[in-house]
Amino acid sequence: MQRLSAYMDIRNALGRHRNVRYIPVPDPLAISEALTVTQGGREVDAGDVNSDERFLLHTGQDGKLLIFCASAELSVLYQTE
Numbered sequence: 001m002q003r004l005s006a007y008m009d010i011r012n013a014l015g016r017h018r019n020v021r022y023i024p025v026p027d028p029l030a031i032s033e034a035l036t037v038t039q040g041g042r043e044v045d046a047g048d049v050n051s052d053e054r055f056l057l058h059t060g061q062d063g064k065l066l067i068f069c070a071s072a073e074l075s076v077l078y079q080t081e
Contacts, residue, residue: 029063031056038070 023034034042041053050072056068 015056028066031059031063041070 036056038053038055041050044051057069
């Protein structure tokens with residue numbers, strides 16, 4: 001019989017994974033350049049069609065309005081009836 005891990009152990013492990021993989025946002029009103037590009041756009045080779053794919057589409061109202069969407073997702077929305 002296997003024992004499941006405790007909730008806190010799983011939560012802590014997920015937190016460690018997230019901290020390693022994702023970029024922290026210390027100030028939501030000052031988005032870093034790394035967060036204006038999709039994760040896939042950061043990880044593919046420079047010659048790939050998705051290289052440096054934008055993610056932050058618009059920032060307005062002194063940084064209080066942020067619109068995030070990848071270009072590929074906008075293309076799917078545009079083609080949908």
